[in-house]
Amino acid sequence: MQGHRIEGADKVRGLAKYTDDLRFATPPLIALTATSPVARGRVQIDTSAALALPGTRCVIDHTNAPRLKRAILISMCEPGTRMPLQSDQVEYAGQPVAIVVADSLHAARDALAALIVTIENHDAPAVVLSDAENRLKSVRRAGIGPGAMKKGDADAALADASVSAEVNAHAAPHHQNPMEPGAVVARWDPDGGVTVHAAVQWHHLDASMIGQAFGLSWADGMTGLLGRAVLGTSGKSKVRLHNQLSGGAFGRNISYLALLLAPIAAKVAGGPVKLVQSRRDTFSLMSHRSEVKQRLRVGADTDGKLKAIVLEPDIARGNAAFVEPIGEMPMQLYAHDTHRLTTRVAKLDLPGAGWMRGPGVAHAIFALEQAMDDLARQVGKDPLDIRLANYSEKNPANGKSWEAKALLEAYEVGAAKFGWRDRPKGGSVRPDGRVSGFGMASAIDLGRQFPAHATVTMTKDGRVVVSLAVSEMGQGLLTGLTGVVAEMTGVSPDRVEFKREATKEGYAAGSIGSTGTYSNAAAVKTAVEKIIKKLAKAGGLPKSSKLQDGMLVAPNGESAAISDLLSRTGDLTAKGRAGLTFGASKQAKASFGAVFCEMAVDPITLDVEVIRLVGAYDCGRVLQPKIARAQLIGAMIMGMGQALMEETRLDRKRGHWTNAEIGEALVPTQADCPHVEAHFVGDTQGKPGALDFKGIAETAIVGVSPAIASAFADATGGVVHHLPLNHAARLAAVSRAQFSFKEAAE
Amino acid sequence: MTLCINGADYPMPNDPRTTLLDHMREKLNLTGTKKGCDHGQCGACTVLVDGKRVLSCLQLAQTVRGDVTTIEGLSKNDTLHPMQAAFLEHDAYQCGFCTPGQIMSAVACVSEGHAGSDAEIADWMSGNLCRCAAYPQIRAAIASVAQAEAEG
Ligand code: FES
Ligand code: FES
Numbered sequence: 001m002q003g004h005r006i007e008g009a010d011k012v013r014g015l016a017k018y019t020d021d022l023r024f025a026t027p028p029l030i031a032l033t034a035t036s037p038v039a040r041g042r043v044q045i046d047t048s049a050a051l052a053l054p055g056t057r058c059v060i061d062h063t064n065a066p067r068l069k070r071a072i073l074i075s076m077c078e079p080g081t082r083m084p085l086q087s088d089q090v091e092y093a094g095q096p097v098a099i100v101v102a103d104s105l106h107a108a109r110d111a112l113a114a115l116i117v118t119i120e121n122h123d124a125p126a127v128v129l130s131d132a133e134n135r136l137k138s139v140r141r142a143g144i145g146p147g148a149m150k151k152g153d154a155d156a157a158l159a160d161a162s163v164s165a166e167v168n169a170h171a172a173p174h175h176q177n178p179m180e181p182g183a184v185v186a187r188w189d190p191d192g193g194v195t196v197h198a199a200v201q202w203h204h205l206d207a208s209m210i211g212q213a214f215g216l217s218w219a220d221g222m223t224g225l226l227g228r229a230v231l232g233t234s235g236k237s238k239v240r241l242h243n244q245l246s247g248g249a250f251g252r253n254i255s256y257l258a259l260l261l262a263p264i265a266a267k268v269a270g271g272p273v274k275l276v277q278s279r280r281d282t283f284s285l286m287s288h289r290s291e292v293k294q295r296l297r298v299g300a301d302t303d304g305k306l307k308a309i310v311l312e313p314d315i316a317r318g319n320a321a322f323v324e325p326i327g328e329m330p331m332q333l334y335a336h337d338t339h340r341l342t343t344r345v346a347k348l349d350l351p352g353a354g355w356m357r358g359p360g361v362a363h364a365i366f367a368l369e370q371a372m373d374d375l376a377r378q379v380g381k382d383p384l385d386i387r388l389a390n391y392s393e394k395n396p397a398n399g400k401s402w403e404a405k406a407l408l409e410a411y412e413v414g415a416a417k418f419g420w421r422d423r424p425k426g427g428s429v430r431p432d433g434r435v436s437g438f439g440m441a442s443a444i445d446l447g448r449q450f451p452a453h454a455t456v457t458m459t460k461d462g463r464v465v466v467s468l469a470v471s472e473m474g475q476g477l478l479t480g481l482t483g484v485v486a487e488m489t490g491v492s493p494d495r496v497e498f499k500r501e502a503t504k505e506g507y508a509a510g511s512i513g514s515t516g517t518y519s520n521a522a523a524v525k526t527a528v529e530k531i532i533k534k535l536a537k538a539g540g541l542p543k544s545s546k547l548q549d550g551m552l553v554a555p556n557g558e559s560a561a562i563s564d565l566l567s568r569t570g571d572l573t574a575k576g577r578a579g580l581t582f583g584a585s586k587q588a589k590a591s592f593g594a595v596f597c598e599m600a601v602d603p604i605t606l607d608v609e610v611i612r613l614v615g616a617y618d619c620g621r622v623l624q625p626k627i628a629r630a631q632l633i634g635a636m637i638m639g640m641g642q643a644l645m646e647e648t649r650l651d652r653k654r655g656h657w658t659n660a661e662i663g664e665a666l667v668p669t670q671a672d673c674p675h676v677e678a679h680f681v682g683d684t685q686g687k688p689g690a691l692d693f694k695g696i697a698e699t700a701i702v703g704v705s706p707a708i709a710s711a712f713a714d715a716t717g718g719v720v721h722h723l724p725l726n727h728a729a730r731l732a733a734v735s736r737a738q739f740s741f742k743e744a745a746e
Numbered sequence: 747m748t749l750c751i752n753g754a755d756y757p758m759p760n761d762p763r764t765t766l767l768d769h770m771r772e773k774l775n776l777t778g779t780k781k782g783c784d785h786g787q788c789g790a791c792t793v794l795v796d797g798k799r800v801l802s803c804l805q806l807a808q809t810v811r812g813d814v815t816t817i818e819g820l821s822k823n824d825t826l827h828p829m830q831a832a833f834l835e836h837d838a839y840q841c842g843f844c845t846p847g848q849i850m851s852a853v854a855c856v857s858e859g860h861a862g863s864d865a866e867i868a869d870w871m872s873g874n875l876c877r878c879a880a881y882p883q884i885r886a887a888i889a890s891v892a893q894a895e896a897e898g
Contacts, residue, residue, distance in 0.1 A: 011839055011842030012845060014779070178841065179788065181782065248840070278784065
């Protein structure tokens with residue numbers, strides 16, 4: 001289907017309903033959250049003035065909040081033991097310390113303003129890595145990625161290498177900042193269960209977090225969750241989570257605190273409550289991408305072929321389990337003989353960090369690509385040629401062959417579309433007086449399959465109903481999956497219905513790491529194959545028959561109308577499952593890409609403008625080119641934001657975010673947006689009968705920041721190892737370059 | 747005093763602190779207009795007052811003089827406004843949360859005569875953030891409407 005998105009017409013008419021737009025028969029009370037202005041101390045709250053206001057229903061703090069149990073999940077960013085409103089202990093600025101519940105939004109604001117929050121004895125926090133040397137600890141695992149790795153004797157190989165490069169990269173923390181601040185509606189049901197409306201990325205996990213925290217039933221605990229994920233059992237969940245459209249997410253809408261705060265508020269208030277988040281709230285009630293330092297050293301031979309990669313990241317962790325998986329990808333991009341990864345993590349006095357588009361890899365590849373550029377300069381090779389020289393046919397980390405890899409084609413197509421080989425020299429002056437710079441980088445992101453269970457029903461009246469609790473956050477998953485189902489079953493897309501909203505629907509793979517479409521599609525495929533077998537039996541056709549245009553067609557051309565078969569069999573239902581291929585599969589799977597950047601730099605002010613970004617990506621089979629390209633372009637622009645402006649700053653004394661607003665924690669605007677091109681390479685059609693999807697958006701954010709840094713270095717000689725490449729970092733880099741230039745001359 | 751929104755009359759709020767955005771969303775069940783920041787930083791709440799762009803989160807409802815048009819009032823019955831149709835056609839949205847504000851701003855951008863070139867559109871649409879970064883498609887949608895209008 002090459003039309004519009006399924007929910008498109010509603011979106012352009014303003015009819016698409018996000019959680020805060022829902023209206024209910026019993027209008028919910030409105031809850032707002034009071035947060036701590038400082039990072040450490042003990043909180044005391046004087047609620048008398050707030051409670052005296054006519055519209056206030058109740059105020060909830062640690063003294064009267066229901067006791068919560070710990071929740072253990074596999075989202076890695078769950079609050080774990082740090083459940084909200086459980087003690088007077090403040091562990092980070094922006095921590096929820098009270099909830100006000102009132103009749104209206106206005107009344108709730110008045111109540112919030114009337115709270116007197118006192119924090120006593122607050123000692124100095126550590127919120128940046130440079131203040132937390134003594135908290136760094138070596139780890140074996142960093143979130144979903146490894147914390148330690150070793151192949152051969154990398155230190156010896158580094159010492160022996162003819163050429164070497166060292167990058168000391170630093171990346172500031174930043175926030176996903178999707179446009180929807182978000183709200184959660186909660187209501188306790190007569191049977192002791194809870195009904196929740198919210199936008200989440202991983203339905204059953206988030207439902208389980210709520211169930212575990214409130215100790216609802218075994219079906220909501222880890223056993224029940226595993227049963228649903230692995231066995232596809234339905235369980236009797238007491239959490240009725242209705243997943244709503246999400247106004248963007250980018251990794252943020254997983255296991256967030258409001259999913260607990262709203263049920264807390266509803267419990268104490270004794271009626272339905274809508275907890276509304278302000279933009280500022282989202283900076284600390286939801287996750288962020290954490291600060292990371294990386295010391296990366298590479299050694300190579302005189303041709304620039306890698307002999308050793310030694311990566312030593314220091315990663316900040318906040319008050320949640322999540323650790324940015326920095327070490328996962330860098331060893332999988334280029335051929336090399338030896339490597340060592342040694343990761344340290346420091347727990348800082350910050351809100352929990354979490355997933356953001358290109359988790360780990362977006363930062364990690366920034367450092368690696370800077371090192372590759374340095375090697376290229378030293379051995380006198382073009383940046384593209386050094387990458388070609390280090391191309392690896394197999395996954396260099398584990399020797400597995402790739403399911404598919406069209407990186408060479410990505411280099412070729414990207415370079416051709418960009419005009420890389422005939423580009424002007426870096427530093428040449430443009431007609432407007434600014435100087436030009438050109439840079440490029442590779443992109444990679446690992447593909448994984450997460451468990452999913454779909455129930456598919458083909459009805460006598462020609463519909464296909466799929467029960468699968470998937471999330472739609474703007475990535476086009478609904479449209480994509482509908483297309484897949486239509487194709488597999490031979491019906492038109494408008495006859496495909498997704499039941500996705502409620503917890504009773506099938507366990508879907510989360511919309512994370514660009515893995516949602518293919519994990520879920522794989523489950524649907526298995527179910528459809530079972531239905532085909534039943535239909536084939538009814539029609540006396542071979543099992544290898546296919547569904548096409550309303551017919552079941554045998555390989556020899558014999559066919560039968562599906563409607564006839566179904567009128568004989570009645571509605572047919574089958575369950576299908578996709579398993580977890582978390583590195584366990586025989587072949588390695590990743591998306592690849594190459595991205596090229598043209599930049600103009602004002603030689604006096606060092607203002608930069610990205611003129612062009614051209615990317616070529618192997619994302620496997622492309623089902624809906626329009627939607628897939630939009631994903632790539634959106635992610636490339638977000639990569640430009642990461643490169644040039646995205647940074648949430650911290651006050652080191654009180655520990656709070658100082659620019660926690662969307663107009664202050666800068667994100668790219670329309671006027672920042674360069675000319676962006678995204679091209680597809682590789683097997684975009686897929687093998688017949690196979691799904692052959694790979695991830696899209698996560699890959700396209702990777703590579704953009706190093707390509708931009710590379711273009712800046714090409715224009716000015718200033719090598720910036722800091723993200724974002726803000727003005728101070730650019731100025732420092734250019735001064736360093738000129739200084740060493742002068743020194744060399746003397 | 748009443749508020750005229752999409753051709754219908756609505757009561758003014760009693761509380762003078764009420765913004766047009768909150769009044770529409772909380773009291774009038776007009777939820778098509780979105781709140782992305784509540785501080786005039788994102789453009790998600792853009793509406794038209796007598797055809798001019800207004801950030802409804804920065805406008806107190808009681809101070810509104812003129813006819814308000816929101817995303818709900820743009821299409822006539824079932825027919826999409828040309829700008830809505832162009833957004834659909836050019837896939838100028840992903841999550842759709844910024845979209846009502848983008849479309850209202852885009853309608854004004856064309857009527858103001860600020861859609862003459864790609865660069866001009868980019869400048870005059872920069873008050874409307876789109877974190878999904880559907881920016882190139884948004885520009886293409888606006889350019890197509892501007893061109894169609896120019897051709898009459
Ligand atoms: S909500 Fe009004 S500008 Fe953001
Ligand atoms: S479409 Fe998601 S913010 Fe614009």
